[in-house]
Amino acid sequence: MTATCVLMLGLGGTVMTVKSSLETISHSRHLGVASQVMQSEIERLRLRSWDQLQAIQDSGDQTVAVPTLTDSVNLTCTRQIRDLRDGLKEIVVEARWGGSRERPHTARLVTRYARNGLNDYFYTTH
DSSP: OHHHHHHHHHHHHHHHHHHHHHHHHHHHHHHHHHHHHHHHHHHHHHTSOHHHHHHHHHHOOOBOOOOOOSSSOOOEEEEEEEEEETTEEEEEEEEEEOOSSSOOEEEEEEEEEETTSHHHHHHHOO
């Protein structure tokens, strides 16, 4: 009977470890997808000129297109563009996800965009 109890505790611990490992793998996969979506949006915005970026900021549209995923991760992504000072903007892209059995998670990327910086130079040079 003692051996059976020890065996059951060992099997129970193994099952819990496997479950925790699968949850960690799932979280890592979702974080990877969210990171790719956020980085893609940051790069898309960095290719814009100052005037185009200002127009996006003025529009008030904060939604970011997210590709359809195969599992029920419910990934949503938003962006916020704000002026830090004259000639400098801060871009924040935030992703939120969580499936039906997964607790909510959030990840955020932040970058700065300067007027007449490298991006503006390449965009406006002939």
